[in-house]
Amino acid sequence: MSIWLRVIIWSNCTTLMGVEGCECTRKSTRCRMYGMSSAIHWKAPEYEYREKGISWYWITMIVAVGFVALAAWQRNFLFGTFVVIAELLVLIWGHREPNIIEFSADEKELAINNTRYEWDEFSSFSVRESEKDLVFTFRPRGRIRIVLHVRVPQRHIGDFNALINEKVVHAQEDRSLVEVLEELLRF
Secondary structure (H helix, E strand, C coil): CCCCCEEEHHHCEEECCCCCCCEEEEECCCCCCCCCCCEEEEEEECCCCCCCCHHHHHHHHHHHHHHHHHHHHCCCHHHHHHHHHHHHHHHHHHHCCCCEEEEEECCCEEEECCEEEEHHHEEEEEEEECCCEEEEEEEECCCCCCCEEEEEEHHHHHHHHHHHHCCCEECCCCCCHHHHHHHHCCC
């Protein structure tokens, strides 16, 4: 994907994640890219990349071959075709490294590359710890809108937390089943 937003269709959410190597600055001057003043800026990868060994790829292929054999035995060729396409996507997406995107936050809005979200668009946010930083989850006011997950590096958590505590209500939430499975499967 050319932008940082990655839509996870099966969970109806968009994951915004950044991991090590994030570059952040807090500037009191006007931001040239977003036109914001007194903004916090950082760069982060599109999602948290997890290294996969050769055995991970072999295991996914063995599982896929098992499902294709089951589909052939049941004479369900549509399911067999679906499994082959899904395995190809798992192999391609599992190997792809994330793109680096730019974040910016100020008193008015959160900007992700060229997309801006005003603070009043979010009904609540929650925070959970990750390996090297914190993940802020923003819930939108509407039901059909996407959930945003923003990974903020350790050195700017205080500034970012102080900024959003004034704008959005904090709510405690657990991780979704998709997030737990994603971490367990190292995807």
